[in-house]
Amino acid sequence: MENDVSSEALDRIENELRLMNMNLAEANDIAMLAAFRAMPPELDNDSRKALSLLRDRMMKRARDRADT
Secondary structure, eight states: OOOOOOOHHHHHHHHHHHHHHHHHHHHHHHHHHHHHHOOTTTTOOHHHHHHHHHHHHHHHHHHHHHHH
């Protein structure tokens, strides 16, 4: 049995998957930001800098997504 799926249907599926991927990325960023809202006092300076950079990148991605 052969399944023929129209190009239009494939395009809709691709769009839905792209939206799902963006939503999952946004949810992941929100969860990470919530988890690292306050840095534990026992972190060394290098770890603090790394976490701060990660948080800044996630915030930038969130702002970029909001602008589109």
